[in-house]
Amino acid sequence: xxxxxxxxxxxxxxxxxxxxxxxxxxxxxxxxxxxxxxxxxxxxxxxxxxxxxxxxxxxxxxxxxxxxxxxxxxxxxxxxxxxxxxxxxxxxxxxxxxxxxxxxxxxxxxxxxxxxxxxxxxxxxxxxxxxxxxxxxxxxxxxxxxxxxxxxxxxxxxxxxxxxxxxxxxxxxxxxxxxxxxxxxxxxxxxxxxxxxxxxxxxxxxxxxxxxxxxxxxxxxxxxxxxxxxxxxxxxxxxxxxxxxxxxxxxxxxxxxxxxxxxxxxxxxxxxxxxxx
Ligand code: NAP
Numbered sequence: 001x002x003x004x005x006x007x008x009x010x011x012x013x014x015x016x017x018x019x020x021x022x023x024x025x026x027x028x029x030x031x032x033x034x035x036x037x038x039x040x041x042x043x044x045x046x047x048x049x050x051x052x053x054x055x056x057x058x059x060x061x062x063x064x065x066x067x068x069x070x071x072x073x074x075x076x077x078x079x080x081x082x083x084x085x086x087x088x089x090x091x092x093x094x095x096x097x098x099x100x101x102x103x104x105x106x107x108x109x110x111x112x113x114x115x116x117x118x119x120x121x122x123x124x125x126x127x128x129x130x131x132x133x134x135x136x137x138x139x140x141x142x143x144x145x146x147x148x149x150x151x152x153x154x155x156x157x158x159x160x161x162x163x164x165x166x167x168x169x170x171x172x173x174x175x176x177x178x179x180x181x182x183x184x185x186x187x188x189x190x191x192x193x194x195x196x197x198x199x200x201x202x203x204x205x206x207x208x209x210x211x212x213x214x215x216x217x218x219x220x221x222x223x224x225x226x227x228x229x230x231x232x233x234x235x236x237x238x239x240x241x242x243x244x245x246x247x248x249x250x251x252x253x254x255x256x257x258x259x260x261x262x263x264x265x266x267x268x269x270x271x272x273x274x275x276x277x
Pocket of ligand 1: 106131132133134135136137156157158161194195196197199203221222223244245247248249251
């Protein structure tokens with residue numbers, strides 16, 4: 001036990017929906033750590049002041065969620081290469097001198113989730129098709145490339161946004177029109193929904209997956225609902241599927257380890273704790 005409880009948390013606006021307090025709370029009690037993980041609603045205009053104050057209050061670090069994920073990069077004292085490439089940070093660690101180190105663990109969380117549920121799969125197996133070009137898609141594309149994908153095709157409703165993402169990621173990345181998705185399906189080994197379609201309160205991702213190979217790994221970043229229509233359709237076509245909850249769980253692990261000094265396990269008990277009503 002440390003002399004004082006270790007403090008960490010999550011900053012965003014709004015913050016009430018965040019599952020991170022429950023997730024970190026589960027780990028804190030599981031490992032018997034004397035610490036607290038605090039949700040903090042932080043308005044945009046207060047972000048700079050808050051980042052200077054939290055280390056002085058004894059915080060070891062925080063997770064960052066909407067709308068601050070991009071803004072924190074400009075305020076951090078150091079930024080990891082992967083956070084710079086993605087253009088956003090979700091994990092901040094404070095040094096003893098109050099310096100802010102920004103990292104992005106969304107990509108490694110995405111990959112760890114796939115590897116946990118489909119251990120024989122690797123991005124090197126073939127081309128990947130990524131739907132969407134927002135912040136989450138940036139993390140997905142970067143980590144598919146670093147895991148050896150020979151080609152990553154981005155199909156986004158707004159093609160220009162996909163092209164901007166392509167330009168920052170290099171020669172193995174291509175873009176396609178949203179209308180081309182069906183014709184691309186037979187050639188890909190991995191299909192990722194990183195749009196917000198299918199999320200509770202949003203329209204479903206209405207794509208006909210006929211023509212997809214039954215070996216293609218299909219994954220959805222949406223985790224509410226846990227089983228989306230998109231994943232159900234893929235499963236009916238015999239494709240292996242992975243839901244998005246594991247990405248949320250795995251992206252949290254590096255921050256927990258840095259702040260609380262314990263490498264946490266992502267297991268069924270954690271999933272159930274986060275899913276509990
Ligand atoms: P974002 O930056 O707002 O991007 C949203 C994406 O969805 C854009 O590509 C947008 O296309 C597309 N989109 C929205 N409405 C659409 C429609 N009607 N038709 C076609 N495309 C549409 O959001 P984000 O941060 O990337 O997050 C995307 C999703 O990933 C969300 O559901 C989020 O909850 C989820 N996510 C999950 C995790 C996890 O841990 N599992 C982590 C991060 C994010 P345009 O560019 O054309 O607008």
